[in-house]
Amino acid sequence: MAKLRRDGCYFWVTWLTRLLAGEDACEWSAWFRGRHDSRSWDRVPGDFDQAGWQMAHTAMVNETRERWEGLDHKVFTERQNGFSLRGNAGTLGGRPDLIARTGDSGTVIDVKTGKPNPAHVVQVMIYMYAVPRAMGRHQGVVFNGQVAYGDHVVDVPADAVDGLFVERLSGLVSRLGSDAAARRVPSPGECRFCPITAADCPERAEDEGPEQGLTTDF
Ligand code: SF4
Structure with a gap:
């Protein structure tokens, strides 16, 4: 049976992005x-x-690191970048692939091996918000962001992390950290990628293909 954590709620960034x-x-x-x-x-x-995946991802991280080092940035890589940002509702944890710094400015970079997805940009935006608050060596730095794909990059300007974004992020973390159970929305497409078994989530939907509805005349 699942046991409650002793030290409060803990949310990994990638659980929130989608x-x-x-x-x-x-x-x-x-x-x-x-x-x-x-x-x-x-x-x-x-x-x-x-x-x-790990081998392909590591190769891309190394290529991206070399590119930023060639631009005269000091680059911090994966295991140097783990953070925990404590809040009232719980702790937010993450680990950006790369953090590139030059003076008081910086860029948080996440490398993706797959197809572009809006959640990748959201992931980088959460890092841009959390890194200067959670990591002493980056305190006070205003970060831009970048999602690096195999054949192109998507730049995320610092001002994308505005009040509305922070409000939405805070609202989600508050709901997830509440004792009141969050909304459960079973669907085959989403449950298929969810790690929770039917033992803990009896509403888990099995993937039985698209639902066959009634016919219509159009
Ligand atoms: S298995 Fe349960 S918790 Fe997971 S997505 Fe489906 S309904 Fe949600």
């Missing part, structure tokens, strides 16, 4: 994961090729 981007609707998944000890509940076995 919700904020409107790609996902089921907040219950992040609500459940955020408040329970990750070792205390079973996950749906995945068929994801972790080793293949």
